[in-house]
Amino acid sequence: MATRPDPPTGASRSRTGGRPAARTAKLSxxxxxxxxxxxxxxxxxxxxxxxxxxxxxxxxxxxxYNHVHSLDDLRRTVRMRVIGDIIEMLNTVGQGRTRDDAVLVMAGAYRSYAHHHPGRYSAFTRMPFGGDDPEYSAATKAAAGPVIAVLDSYGLEGEDAFYAALEFWSALHGFVLLEMTGVMDDVDTDVVFSDMVLRLAVGMEHRR
The missing domain is CATH 1.10.10 (Arc Repressor Mutant, subunit A)
Known part of the structure; x- marks a missing residue:
């Protein structure tokens, strides 16, 4: 009777199936x-x-636990990292662009990020948003920075720019959530999204 060969060196069988478990990475x-x-x-x-x-x-x-203090520490670090990645992404796609061109490109990049990284996006928008963590609260407010910079090209500054950025974000977030939950499965979401963003851009012009 043939015997089953031993698994390759360094591999082990998972408890739930026949595939080898992932090889342990050097942790940091x-x-x-x-x-x-x-x-x-x-x-x-x-x-x-x-x-x-x-x-x-x-x-x-x-x-x-040799590298993270607790689950809360891990989750907070992950959320801070996601915020940083989103800010970097928006700054990159918006670089050298102004007004409607910048708004359209940044909105598209935001929507694409949410669809390609649904878990990270959930971490970004998870409540409570800041709570009693001043550093995290500051980071979330900084996420509006790239949009505020673009709004400057419409002549919006200070408080006007900040509130306009919140309105812009609210519209994008609401659209993304409806899209992800299947509410808009029967419509051409690309067309609806483009129309919505263009109307937002027109609204920025009139806010002055």
Missing amino acids: RDVIVNAALAFLDREGWDALTINALANHLGTKGPSL
């Missing part, structure tokens, strides 16, 4: 945070726990 805070970002997009915010992430990394939960 950056490795853990990057893994958490990928985990979010695949499994969602509510599924992110220390043990679930450790299993994703092919290790045990206690190993992660």
